[in-house]
Amino acid sequence: MVRFNMILLLVAVxxxxxxxxxxxxxxxxxxxxxxxxxxxxxxxxxxGQLQLELSTxxxxxxxxxxxxxxxxxxxxxxxxxxxxKPAAGAAKKKAVR
Amino acid sequence: xxxxxxPQRGHRFAESPVLQLALQGWRSRTVGLLLMGAFAALxxxxxxxxxxxxxxxxxxxxxxxxxxxxxxASRGKIIDRNGDMLAVSTPMKSVWAIxxxxxxxxxxxxxxxxxxxxxxxxxxxxxxxxxxxxxxxxRQVPPETADRIAALKLPGVHQEKEYRRYYPTGDMTAHIVGxxxxxxxxxxxxxxxxxxxxxxxxxxxxxxxxxxxxxxEDVGALKPPQDGKxxxxxxxxKIQYIAFSQLKAAVESNNAKAGGIVVxxxxxxxxxxxxxxxxxxxxxxxxxxxxxxxxxAFTDTFEPGSTLKPFTAALALEKGKFRPDSxxxxxxxxxxxxxxxxxDAHPHGALTVAQVIQKSSNVGVTKMALTxxxxxxxxxxxxxxxGQVPQLGxxxxxxxxxxxxxxxxxxxxxxxxxxxxISVSLIQLARAYSVFARDGDLIPLTLxxxxxxxxxGVPVFTAQTAREMRAMLEMAAGPEGTAPxxxxxxxxxxxxxxxxxxxVGGAYANKYVSAFVGFAPVSDPRLIVAVMIDEPxxxxxxxxxxxxxxxxxxxGASLRTLGIVPxxxxxxxxxxxxxxxx
Numbered sequence: 001m002v003r004f005n006m007i008l009l010l011v012a013v014x015x016x017x018x019x020x021x022x023x024x025x026x027x028x029x030x031x032x033x034x035x036x037x038x039x040x041x042x043x044x045x046x047x048g049q050l051q052l053e054l055s056t057x058x059x060x061x062x063x064x065x066x067x068x069x070x071x072x073x074x075x076x077x078x079x080x081x082x083x084x085k086p087a088a089g090a091a092k093k094k095a096v097r
Numbered sequence: 098x099x100x101x102x103x104p105q106r107g108h109r110f111a112e113s114p115v116l117q118l119a120l121q122g123w124r125s126r127t128v129g130l131l132l133m134g135a136f137a138a139l140x141x142x143x144x145x146x147x148x149x150x151x152x153x154x155x156x157x158x159x160x161x162x163x164x165x166x167x168x169x170a171s172r173g174k175i176i177d178r179n180g181d182m183l184a185v186s187t188p189m190k191s192v193w194a195i196x197x198x199x200x201x202x203x204x205x206x207x208x209x210x211x212x213x214x215x216x217x218x219x220x221x222x223x224x225x226x227x228x229x230x231x232x233x234x235x236r237q238v239p240p241e242t243a244d245r246i247a248a249l250k251l252p253g254v255h256q257e258k259e260y261r262r263y264y265p266t267g268d269m270t271a272h273i274v275g276x277x278x279x280x281x282x283x284x285x286x287x288x289x290x291x292x293x294x295x296x297x298x299x300x301x302x303x304x305x306x307x308x309x310x311x312x313x314e315d316v317g318a319l320k321p322p323q324d325g326k327x328x329x330x331x332x333x334x335k336i337q338y339i340a341f342s343q344l345k346a347a348v349e350s351n352n353a354k355a356g357g358i359v360v361x362x363x364x365x366x367x368x369x370x371x372x373x374x375x376x377x378x379x380x381x382x383x384x385x386x387x388x389x390x391x392x393x394a395f396t397d398t399f400e401p402g403s404t405l406k407p408f409t410a411a412l413a414l415e416k417g418k419f420r421p422d423s424x425x426x427x428x429x430x431x432x433x434x435x436x437x438x439x440x441d442a443h444p445h446g447a448l449t450v451a452q453v454i455q456k457s458s459n460v461g462v463t464k465m466a467l468t469x470x471x472x473x474x475x476x477x478x479x480x481x482x483x484g485q486v487p488q489l490g491x492x493x494x495x496x497x498x499x500x501x502x503x504x505x506x507x508x509x510x511x512x513x514x515x516x517x518x519i520s521v522s523l524i525q526l527a528r529a530y531s532v533f534a535r536d537g538d539l540i541p542l543t544l545x546x547x548x549x550x551x552x553x554g555v556p557v558f559t560a561q562t563a564r565e566m567r568a569m570l571e572m573a574a575g576p577e578g579t580a581p582x583x584x585x586x587x588x589x590x591x592x593x594x595x596x597x598x599x600x601v602g603g604a605y606a607n608k609y610v611s612a613f614v615g616f617a618p619v620s621d622p623r624l625i626v627a628v629m630i631d632e633p634x635x636x637x638x639x640x641x642x643x644x645x646x647x648x649x650x651x652x653g654a655s656l657r658t659l660g661i662v663p664x665x666x667x668x669x670x671x672x673x674x675x676x677x678x679x
Contacts (some may be wrong), residue, residue: 055265064338
């Protein structure tokens with residue numbers, strides 16, 4: 001009888017230690033998750049800021065200014081323009097003039 | 098004799114007479130009962146704490162380590178039809194302080210803080226001087242600066258997360274997008290109109306934190322944050338840029354007071370561009386004036402002048418009173434009604450209805466208008482949307498002025514036929530032209546991108562009338578018309594000029610509003626562009642000279658941007674290199 005009780009006690013102690021370890025591991029994992037989620041938020045914010053930066057660099061006035069002054073681009077005149085009719089497909093190219 | 102025997106000196110322990118004393122029974126029972134009672138009290142207390150009062154105590158216990166934290170949600174973005182950013186929120190920090198604690202900062206710490214916040218120490222001292230429990234030291238501090246302030250670990254200085262709204266397109270889209278206040282609430286434009294959808298709803302979660310402040314467990318219900326919805330406008334930022342820059346150039350070169358331009362998609366009723374000048378930079382709203390803030394296209398009405406003539410003519414055609422080739426005698430260029438005289442800028446002889454529109458003859462239009470009962474004319478004006486709110490949901494939309502027909506005098510009906518004595522906003526005028534650009538029906542406008550446009554609007558004129566009017570308006574924008582400068586190489590365009598005297602204090606002054614409204618390509622109209630220039634004062638004031646060139650530039654560039662197939666041959670003479678926008 002005593003021996004049986006001792007075994008039960010041992011089992012109980014092992015279980016208790018198991019609970020403690022798994023709780024500890026759960027918390028560790030949860031912390032990692034938290035950390036990753038925090039990273040997601042940070043990256044999200046950074047993405048937003050980069051998008052903002054991109055759209056600030058890509059404003060139309062800036063593009064036009066660079067195209068005209070630095071790249072010396074000009075608007076093609078109507079004569080030099082060829083319009084591809086989308087409905088007719090690539091076969092029927094229509095030159096405008 | 099009584100012999101007192103002395104007790105034996107050395108008796109045995111077991112025979113101690115003390116032990117033979119019997120205690121009274123009640124004493125032991127009392128002690129027993131008291132002990133039992135004490136145990137019962139303990140059990141009762143235990144039961145009370147563990148069972149009856151359990152919830153309360155658990156809660157109290159949890160509150161020692163459980164924290165409710167707010168999860169912030171950001172305001173929705175505003176983007177254009179192609180996904181380009183028009184308004185974005187990005188997180189910032191506000192730095193606040195408990196003045197009582199903050200005053201304990203050392204001089205060095207104050208200097209450091211002031212330097213980081215870009216303010217003087219005196220200014221900082223001023224902020225923390227009042228006897229309050231909460232003061233903002235600075236709002237909308239960039240996160241990097243905020244982190245450096247946090248690293249200083251200053252007493253009584255705290256931070257709070259907040260958002261700041263950025264408008265990458267700046268003054269170009271300021272009037273349509275609007276702006277928000279410091280507390281993320283829409284104050285103008287789309288930001289105000291769609292406040293409910295744009296607004297984010299912060300969530301909350303309750304967590305257990307350990308000694309180091311790390312979150313170790315989620316407990317209880319979790320309310321996820323809801324970010325504000327993204328608003329996709331119908332605006333096309335390329336067309337918007339073209340419209341804005343051309344308008345700006347025109348207002349400046351004509352030395353005008355103000356101007357407005359609207360570009361509409363004929364098929365869907367979408368507002369592709371809407372710009373005003375003067376404007377403002379929504380990212381830096383210091384020294385704003387009312388004139389800059391005003392979204393003229395929506396909130397200002399003006400007498401549209403000759404741009405209204407096509408409506409009168411269309412009604413006359415519709416009623417079968419005239420045909421496009423009916424001849425009207427417009428000589429000698431004057432017409433007297435009652436005691437008022439209507440005159441043409443250039444006297445004409447006999448003109449057909451089409452020529453009346455082409456040459457913009459006041460006399461001709463008046464003669465047509467006088468054959469129509471006032472009620473029918475009113476109904477037509479009402480049907481094309483004058484005197485009504487445009488229903489775009491935009492803050493500050495105006496109805497314009499269309500007086501009830503019952504008290505129109507004949508001279509008033511006559512002046513209304515060519516656009517005086519009636520006032521409209523630019524957006525109303527642009528929308529009304531959709532009856533000509535489409536087959537006689539009026540479509541509802543929308544600021545938001547629509548995926549499936551309404552196929553039919555509300556019919557006002559027959560398709561036949563609309564076709565005839567398109568032909569006349571094409572003539573008006575042709576070489577013989579009032580606005581040859583409205584032409585776009587490669588496309589057939591139709592449109593009408595308007596030059597109206599401005600009413601100043603009840604009398605017509607020598608100030609003008611020059612307008613041009615038109616559509617293209619005439620063979621299958623896709624865009625309507627309406628331009629209004631207020632008080633041009635650099636010599637020119639006719640709509641054909643001031644507003645029509647803007648129309649031409651904007652229409653040409655927009656059609657090209659949208660890849661719309663040209664429907665007219667290009668004359669080589671026109672095909673010199675144009676200095677238009679890309």
